[in-house]
Amino acid sequence: MLNVQKIREDFPILNQKIHDKPLAYLDNGSTSQKPKVVIDAITNYYNWYNSNIHRGIHTLSEKATEAYENVRKIVADFIKAPDPEEIIFTRNATEAVNLVAYAWGRKNISTGDEILLTEMEHHSNLIPWQILAKEKKAVLRFIPITQNFTLDLDKIEDLITSKTKLVAVTQMSNVLGTINPVKKIAGLAHKAKALFLIDGAQGVPHSGIDVANVNCDFLAFTAHKMLGPTGVGVLYGKKKLLEEMDPFIAGGSMILEVWQDRATWNKVPYKYEAGTPNIADVIAFGEAIKYLQNIGMENVRNHEKELTAYALKKLCETEDLTIYGPKNPELQGGIISFNFSAKGGSDSVGIDIHPHDVGTIVDQEGVAIRAGHHCCQPLMRKLGIPGTARASFYIYNTKEEIDQLTFALGKVKEVFARL
Numbered sequence: 305m306l307n308v309q310k311i312r313e314d315f316p317i318l319n320q321k322i323h324d325k326p327l328a329y330l331d332n333g334s335t336s337q338k339p340k341v342v343i344d345a346i347t348n349y350y351n352w353y354n355s356n357i358h359r360g361i362h363t364l365s366e367k368a369t370e371a372y373e374n375v376r377k378i379v380a381d382f383i384k385a386p387d388p389e390e391i392i393f394t395r396n397a398t399e400a401v402n403l404v405a406y407a408w409g410r411k412n413i414s415t416g417d418e419i420l421l422t423e424m425e426h427h428s429n430l431i432p433w434q435i436l437a438k439e440k441k442a443v444l445r446f447i448p449i450t451q452n453f454t455l456d457l458d459k460i461e462d463l464i465t466s467k468t469k470l471v472a473v474t475q476m477s478n479v480l481g482t483i484n485p486v487k488k489i490a491g492l493a494h495k496a497k498a499l500f501l502i503d504g505a506q507g508v509p510h511s512g513i514d515v516a517n518v519n520c521d522f523l524a525f526t527a528h529k530m531l532g533p534t535g536v537g538v539l540y541g542k543k544k545l546l547e548e549m550d551p552f553i554a555g556g557s558m559i560l561e562v563w564q565d566r567a568t569w570n571k572v573p574y575k576y577e578a579g580t581p582n583i584a585d586v587i588a589f590g591e592a593i594k595y596l597q598n599i600g601m602e603n604v605r606n607h608e609k610e611l612t613a614y615a616l617k618k619l620c621e622t623e624d625l626t627i628y629g630p631k632n633p634e635l636q637g638g639i640i641s642f643n644f645s646a647k648g649g650s651d652s653v654g655i656d657i658h659p660h661d662v663g664t665i666v667d668q669e670g671v672a673i674r675a676g677h678h679c680c681q682p683l684m685r686k687l688g689i690p691g692t693a694r695a696s697f698y699i700y701n702t703k704e705e706i707d708q709l710t711f712a713l714g715k716v717k718e719v720f721a722r723l
């Protein structure tokens with residue numbers, strides 16, 4: 305069990321009122337809040353050892369370089385990567401996926417090759433492959449979802465063929481909360497000699513990952529959804545693949561030797577970190593990971609399981625609510641998407657109250673949720689809805705905040721009953 309009240313003391317932002325109501329921050333799928341240690345790490349860097357890394361021979365530069373490189377080790381340890389040199393810092397998960405699509409994809413995908421995705425991918429793990437497929441005349445295929453909002457595993461074996469060069473799957477859906485069986489899919493991909501990429505933007509912050517055990521070839525995730533600052537993402541890649549790939553962004557730091565007409569590349573991971581990186585935020589990300597490790601990822605997951613079970617029960621009791629997800633905390637992380645259903649089909653898209661209206665009204669009750677298509681327009685189209693309202697939890701959330709949400713949803717119904 306987590307000592308949530310103690311944890312909350314580390315997050316000054318949570319202790320405030322919004323519209324005169326205590327803030328219930330249930331928008332962690334978008335971005336998480338940051339504990340004081342993370343905020344302090346940023347100010348500490350700028351106050352005491354701000355300087356560029358890898359280049360200087362002065363004390364401050366050495367200190368900054370050491371702190372930055374130490375986070376590579378912290379990240380590797382957190383995801384159980386065999387070698388810290390397999391960790392590349394990017395701006396976010398989106399950039400990490402783009403790096404693979406560009407640097408691996410342009411070299412390895414050709415006409416007629418297939419890339420297998422799922423129907424629940426975030427645009428970040430879709431658009432880079434669309435662009436690559438268009439350029440290379442490759443084909444995108446999609447693992448469908450079942451009525452239960454899980455991946456249709458029976459279809460996977462037919463969809464992975466000898467033409468499949470890459471399978472790219474989200475560890476956890478940012479809309480449905482569905483946790484995907486990534487280890488099993490990795491096995492199927494490798495059996496067909498395809499590579500396997502995981503979009504861990506939602507999965508890594510809430511249940512961690514063991515890349516060696518899952519045996520993925522690439523993993524992309526993002527610091528700001530796991531207590532870290534914005535502007536930092538991670539690409540993990542198997543060393544051999546990273547060494548074979550061409551650079552993504554070119555310029556300073558990623559080179560070894562340069563002539564006027566040519567250059568040679570720095571070793572991995574520096575080959576993929578051109579220009580001055582986001583030094584302060586990478587260092588602060590290290591503090592975020594240490595904070596999570598201190599709590600223990602199993603405890604994080606168990607706390608969210610308990611909150612999800614409680615929220616599902618409360619939301620299922622709320623009349624007229626449709627929930628889009630497995631409705632089972634064993635298969636679902638701390639994300640719940642819902643809409644007020646149409647009564648008698650008053651609306652061709654099957655919902656009565658637009659999720660933006662839901663989000664605006666619950667905000668008046670101090671509850672922060674997300675509303676919209678959540679960067680998953682193809683999934684929305686499949687579900688036949690314009691968007692959902694989405695509540696998403698993290699280590700500092702409480703059952704009282706879920707009660708606040710259900711109370712606020714009652715207000716939504718009151719407002720619309722009055723119209």
Ligand SMILES: Cc1ncc(COP(=O)(O)O)c(C=O)c1O
Binds near residue numbers: 396398503505526537
């Ligand atoms: C599943 C998933 N993948 C990728 C991303 C992109 O993360 P970022 O915006 O940090 O690149 C998100 C962000 O919401 C996400 O939920």
